[in-house]
Amino acid sequence: MSNEKKSISDAAIRRFPRYYRYLGELEASGITRISSQELAEKMGLTGSQIRQDFNHFGGFGQQGYGYKIEVLREEIGKILGIDKSKNVIVIGAGNLGQALIGYAGFSHYGFKLTGIFDISEKVIGTQMRDLTVLPMEDLEDFLKTNIVDIAVLTVPASAAAEICEKLCSLGVKGIWNFAHTDLTVPSGVTVVNAHLTDSLMQLCFRMNCDQIN
């Protein structure tokens, strides 16, 4: 199974969180079973695409009778790794950092905010979600004495590389990068970029193509 996992495409990796989200919506609306075909139609995919994705992980039960939504969602949660609690710190408590800190939804997925760091005297010492914002100087000690799974980087692009290096050297294995630059990390560390400007440019690009065609 582990070898098969390696071959999962980026596109499939993007689909799994959507499966999880859709199945949650279906469950909330009282539906208990769904076929791959029905799920595909709702999600704008094909049934075979869904079956192929699921087959990476053993297929999840009898396709002829449809999938049992509760079970499927739980299995996908395990695959995504969100069945286990993750300790998260936010570095950079500016507007975007605060928005992410304030987003209650993350806790539903097992993300536990355990530290907030900033360089600005304006926010250091203030309370956000029951945590006191700490100065960046405290980051190293914090990482030495606390288990941190994921660091959220909401700092300017110019500061990101140095902070990232420190995080990696002190054992952080996951970085959610909002800084407007790409990061180089050693093997064993995972970065997912959430470059908002890139996303907005993608929108423009798609609109521009639509206009020309």
Place this chain on the structure above:
Amino acid sequence: MSNEKKSISDAAIRRFPRYYRYLGELEASGITRISSQELAEKMGLTGSQIRQDFNHFGGFGQQGYGYKIEVLREEIGKILGIDKSKNVIVIGAGNLGQALIGYAGFSHYGFKLTGIFDISEKVIGTQMRDLTVLPMEDLEDFLKTNIVDIAVLTVPASAAAEICEKLCSLGVKGIWNFAHTDLTVPSGVTVVNAHLTDSLMQLCFRMNCDQIN
């Protein structure tokens, strides 16, 4: 050319904003020319991938001597459609909406914030970036009397579909969707999703795969 554009993959669409960003960084550091191979190495791509992407749009000049960065960046800006100013409204001035409103960087790419809407009495009437936050009831009139290219949806998932329908019926052609749900839009309207929870789940998924492998 327009037919070729249609065949551009999602992955390529995601690469173009990165090209634009990297070329900007190179230009800022005083470099004037770069080969596709050098650019590829910096970006973790292959030279042939870059050439293939660029060939969709005619190739951008003599490859043997490398690309002239200033010209290439300008051309890619045109392709992305960010050479023309775009009027943007933000619907939902909560934490995330405010973070996006406060992000000065967007104006560098020609995005002009022209309206902010919310349903909360707490924020309606307050000033954000020289704009007064308007009540949602004013949205329809606003769209009838102002040209709006892009609407940024930072509202709860439950409210998103209805607002999206209104936006589409009143001529908005681009929706940047942060609401935690997928939207159905008529042909001619482009949606790009920026589902932050999906992005965080992707990070977990990749970390989980790394641990198992």
